[in-house]
Amino acid sequence: MKIKKNFTVAQKDKILKRDGYKCVICGASQENGAELHVDHIKPKDMGGLAMIENGQTLCSQHNFLKKNLKQTETGKKMFIRLYELSKKEHNEELKAFCEIILQTFEDFNINEHIEWGK
Ligand SMILES: [Zn+2]
Structure with missing residues (x-):
């Protein structure tokens, strides 16, 4: 059936x-x-x-x-990792770039369940 x-x-x-x-x-x-x-x-x-x-x-x-949430999840996780790495390496330029991207995720309430520690 x-x-x-x-x-x-x-x-x-x-x-x-x-x-x-x-x-x-x-x-x-x-x-x-x-x-x-x-x-x-x-x-x-x-x-x-x-x-x-x-x-x-x-x-x-x-x-x-919601329909596009899954496709953007991988991207957000990747930028969080890159952000953490840039902090460790004191790469201010990369850090600033990642911050803008991640802020855009927040501004549009996309993938709110994935948190990035600012
Ligand atoms: Zn609504």
Whole structure:
């Protein structure tokens, strides 16, 4: 039996209602002009199923960020390592460069779960 991975319209309605018709990250709603999406918390390609428990409401911006999160994780980790190395080597130019890159990650709230000790 093929297990369903896409939410039905009824499931989407229940998830949106449960989340108060707001993005679970920033709280944006349609009244603020946000376009709301029902997202799979565990992605479909990782085996995430169409269950209400696996759904969350995201605005289009956070939906986009989430989809690109994985691709940027490696980059952030790499810059953190380079930053640590530049501190050890007292390479101020490299350190400043890494700081700007890592600050950009923070400014866009990308990969917040990966922390860099400033
Ligand atoms: Zn949002």
